[in-house]
Amino acid sequence: MxxxxxxxxxxxxxxLAAIRYGCDGYFGYPITPQSEVLETLMEQQPWDTTGMVVLxxxxxxxxxxxxxxxxxxxxxxxxSSSSPGVSLMQEGISYIAAAELPALxxxxxxxxxxxGTIQPSQADYFQATKGGGHGDYHLIVxxxxxxxxxxxxxxxxxxxxxxxxTPAMILADxxxxxxxxxxxxxxxRRRRTMEELIKQCPWAxxxxxxxxxxxxxxxxxxxxxMEIINNRLQSTYRDIARHEKRYEAYNVEGADYLIVAFGSxxxxxxxSIDIARERGxxxxxxxxxxxxxxPSEAVAQAAxxxxxxxxxxxxxxxxxxxxxxxxxxxxxxxxxxxxxGGMVPDPEEVLDALNRLLINPTK
Amino acid sequence: MELNEIIRPENKVYAKPRLMNSNHxxxxxxxxxxxxxxxxxxxxxxxxxxxTAIGITPVGCAVFAYNYIDIDWIEAAHGRAPAIASAVKxxxxxxxxxxxxxDGDLAAIGTAETIHAANRGENIAIxxxxxxxxxxxxxxxxxxxxxxxxxxxxxxxxxxxxxxYPLSIAPIxxxxxxxxxxxxxxxxxxxxVRKAKAAIRKAFENSLAGRGCSLVEVVSTCNSGxxxxxxxxxxxxxxxxxxxxxLGDLKNV
Numbered sequence: 001m002x003x004x005x006x007x008x009x010x011x012x013x014x015x016l017a018a019i020r021y022g023c024d025g026y027f028g029y030p031i032t033p034q035s036e037v038l039e040t041l042m043e044q045q046p047w048d049t050t051g052m053v054v055l056x057x058x059x060x061x062x063x064x065x066x067x068x069x070x071x072x073x074x075x076x077x078x079x080s081s082s083s084p085g086v087s088l089m090q091e092g093i094s095y096i097a098a099a100e101l102p103a104l105x106x107x108x109x110x111x112x113x114x115x116g117t118i119q120p121s122q123a124d125y126f127q128a129t130k131g132g133g134h135g136d137y138h139l140i141v142x143x144x145x146x147x148x149x150x151x152x153x154x155x156x157x158x159x160x161x162x163x164x165x166t167p168a169m170i171l172a173d174x175x176x177x178x179x180x181x182x183x184x185x186x187x188x189r190r191r192r193t194m195e196e197l198i199k200q201c202p203w204a205x206x207x208x209x210x211x212x213x214x215x216x217x218x219x220x221x222x223x224x225x226m227e228i229i230n231n232r233l234q235s236t237y238r239d240i241a242r243h244e245k246r247y248e249a250y251n252v253e254g255a256d257y258l259i260v261a262f263g264s265x266x267x268x269x270x271x272s273i274d275i276a277r278e279r280g281x282x283x284x285x286x287x288x289x290x291x292x293x294x295p296s297e298a299v300a301q302a303a304x305x306x307x308x309x310x311x312x313x314x315x316x317x318x319x320x321x322x323x324x325x326x327x328x329x330x331x332x333x334x335x336x337x338x339x340x341g342g343m344v345p346d347p348e349e350v351l352d353a354l355n356r357l358l359i360n361p362t363k
Numbered sequence: 364m365e366l367n368e369i370i371r372p373e374n375k376v377y378a379k380p381r382l383m384n385s386n387h388x389x390x391x392x393x394x395x396x397x398x399x400x401x402x403x404x405x406x407x408x409x410x411x412x413x414x415t416a417i418g419i420t421p422v423g424c425a426v427f428a429y430n431y432i433d434i435d436w437i438e439a440a441h442g443r444a445p446a447i448a449s450a451v452k453x454x455x456x457x458x459x460x461x462x463x464x465x466d467g468d469l470a471a472i473g474t475a476e477t478i479h480a481a482n483r484g485e486n487i488a489i490x491x492x493x494x495x496x497x498x499x500x501x502x503x504x505x506x507x508x509x510x511x512x513x514x515x516x517x518x519x520x521x522x523x524x525x526x527x528y529p530l531s532i533a534p535i536x537x538x539x540x541x542x543x544x545x546x547x548x549x550x551x552x553x554x555x556v557r558k559a560k561a562a563i564r565k566a567f568e569n570s571l572a573g574r575g576c577s578l579v580e581v582v583s584t585c586n587s588g589x590x591x592x593x594x595x596x597x598x599x600x601x602x603x604x605x606x607x608x609x610l611g612d613l614k615n616v
Contacts, residue, residue: 025454053453057446058479065443065476066450069419072437075454095440205435205451207458209414215429217420217438 001188008183010150010176011036014080014106017154019046022189024075025053027066029085032118033174034108037080050191060085064092064105071101071167072216074197074204076158080106082174083124084115086132093167094133098218100233102161104154105139106170108177111342119342120174122263125318128171129292136230138237140168140244141291143262147181155186160244162200164236171291173314175264175344245298246289251277252302255284257358259350260299260323261312262288269312271347272354283354291319296326308333308358312350316340333358380404382413382433389427393593395583396425396492398550399559403463403490404432406564412571416459417451419444421473423465424498442473445480448487452570459571461488466505467497470532474506477532481576484541488566488577491532493608494585502588506530509603514588529607533580537613543575545614549582549605551597565615582608 001020008016015037018026023046028038038056046052053070057063063079070077081089086107096103107128111121128141140160142153150172157168198206205214220226248266251273252258261269266287273283286302288295303309309332311320317336324334337353339345345353356362382404390396407416416434420426422441429436439447444462452460469477469491480487496514497503503516507529511520521529537545544566548559559581566577582604586596 025450027450053450055450055453058475062443062446062476062479065440065446068440068443069437069447069450070454072447073451073454077450077454091440092443099438205417205437206455207415207417208433208435213429213433213435215436215438217429217436219426219438 003187004185006183006185007180008147009036009178009180010147010172011108011178012040013147013150013183014154014170015040015044016185017151018078019044019050019052020186020188021155021158022050022076022191023052023078024191025055025070025077026079027055027057027063027070027077028079029057029060029063029081031082031085033110033177034080034082034106036177037106050188052191060088061092064089067103067105068092068096068099068101071096071103072099072205074201074206076191078104078106080108082108082110083112083121086124086127090127090133093139094135094137095218096167097137097139097233098135099216100165101167101216102158102165103167104157104161104170105167106172109171109173111340117342118174120264120314120344121342122173122265122313123315123318124171125291125313125315128169129294129322137233138240138292140164140166140240141171142168143171143289143291144176145263145266145287147176147179148183150176151183151185164240166236166240171263173263241293244290245293245295247295247298248287248289249298249302250285250287251282252284252286255282255302256307257283257354258303258306258309259283259285259312259354260288260309260319261285262291262319265312265314265345268345268347269350272350275347276351288319294322294326296322299323299326300328303327303332308335310354310358311336312345312353313338314340314344380408382408383431384433386430388431390424391587393584393586393596394424395494395550395581398556399490399492399581399583400428400431402550402556402560402563406560406567407434407459410564410567412459412567415457416461417455419448419451419460419462421462421464421468423468425463425465425492426499428463442468442471443476444468445473445476445485445487445489449480449483449485452486456486456573459567460486461490461567461570463490464492465498466491466493466495466507470506470530478535478539481536481578482539482541484575486570486573486575488570488579490563490566491578491580492583493580494583494588495529495604496585496588498585498588502585507532507608509607531608533578533608533613536578541576542578542614543569543616544577546578546612547580547582547608547610549600549610551584551600580608582610
């Protein structure tokens with residue numbers, strides 16, 4: 001298959017991009033609003049074309065452990081779910097991080113806490129960027145704001161996951177998952193042969209042919225040895241933080257105010273900025289693409305010289321903590337505007353909030 | 364005859380399997396794990412499958428099985444071994460894939476993964492050590508703990524009204540269309556050890572040949588947890604465990 005232009009839902013785009021990347025296996029469990037990922041894969045029947053394995057697991061718990069297994073085998077594997085399902089996966093994600101394995105987890109977020117709502121949300125920001133499961137670890141977290149980025153970030157996430165031997169997450173939301181857009185799908189890549197896999201991943205569990213045994217584990221009962229493993233993980237995270245921060249800047253030169261927003265909400269904020277410009281108000285936007293590592297320097301740089309910063313998120317104020325830490329200036333007004341329960345703000349609403357919270361704050 | 368005249372290669376009738384290394388085992392004296400580990404290593408060696416075997420270790424006493432048998436291993440989260448084995452076998456269909464699990468791991472926290480892997484007919488072998496107690500955490504009640512049996516969490520004996528009934532897993536798996544071989548064995552006598560070895564070999568052959576899911580339950584002793592000497596533990600197992608968990612093949616298709 002060569003490059004192809006298609007009209008796709010975000011969830012469908014994830015599935016097709018994975019097949020074209022040369023993915024070896026998907027393991028998932030249905031949950032709204034991301035079930036189209038599994039449905040599209042089953043419809044495509046990639047086992048007949050590329051040899052990719054697709055399995056509907058008995059639970060999200062089983063699914064993430066199947067991903068752990070595939071990653072331990074050096075395979076290119078992923079799962080997708082939505083917020084309550086991703087909560088169930090946290091134990092397995094912690095094991096994948098601890099065992100230093102590459103894998104992709106897609107979270108098409110819905111509103112919580114609890115069963116919450118099936119409507120869009122960004123309320124899993126803390127869970128995705130601050131650990132989520134137990135122990136000291138991080139995920140590489142990519143936040144797509146278009147269906148094209150759903151396609152592009154599948155490949156990017158796996159490239160980074162294999163480069164650093166660590167799990168990566170695409171943190172989307174119900175808006176991006178369900179929205180249809182024109183996208184360009186990359187050409188079909190061949191799945192790696194077993195020889196290529198063993199060369200790329202000499203640590204993989206493939207049967208000990210011509211070598212000593214490989215053990216994939218996260219267990220070490222001797223504290224001095226465990227500390228060495230912990231320090232190695234932290235060193236990987238420092239490397240990632242040094243080299244992999246990604247963001248998009250829009251209209252930040254000479255801006256009077258700065259908006260920081262990610263994912264679908266960043267697109268709404270772009271519209272707000274265009275409307276404001278027509279009215280003579282200069283607002284800039286920083287859209288973090290990697291939520292972890294967070295592009296702190298870019299946010300701090302863009303905030304300098306502005307009269308205030310507004311984070312717009314569809315949660316109760318989560319990324320704002322990273323924005324405050326990045327700017328580290330108590331004199332700079334930094335406010336949050338969010339909608340909850342599955343509500344999504346419109347561009348005028350964002351401008352109203354900016355006016356109310358920063359331009360003409362009520363004392 | 365001098366001793367040195369006897370110790371000669373041509374007189375050797377038995378040896379430790381090559382796949383078992385010399386690492387010091389953490390198992391208690393009298394525990395069934397050591398024997399079953401040896402059988403796994405022997406069978407893999409006799410089948411010539413040391414390069415294709417992938418084992419999944421549980422959380423429980425056998426968590427360190429990978430330290431003793433020199434094949435490739437994946438250490439699972441508690442109860443998830445059958446899900447992990449399912450994915451390994453689907454992604455590497457030419458491999459011999461097996462799990463090695465205890466009763467807490469397989470029959471309590473991992474019941475869903477066990478039943479669904481078996482019901483999907485995953486081409487994996489499950490070795491199930493049923494000693495009716497949690498060994499690693501210090502002798503608490505397992506789902507297979509017998510009524511009246513004293514454990515750290517049933518100090519006055521297991522009661523139906525407090526703890527429910529002992530769970531018998533093998534008949535459940537035997538009733539599923541995805542299993543091809545379900546058997547109960549033990550390793551308390553030389554004859555039982557030979558039978559258990561044959562059962563493990565059959566289960567491993569089923570995985571390689573893709574015949575479906577096999578379960579080899581080994582009714583076992585935990586003399587530390589049961590607070591009995593190894594000999595007393597064997598007697599207690601025969602008198603109390605075997606009536607509830609009778610030995611023999613439940614399914615062989």
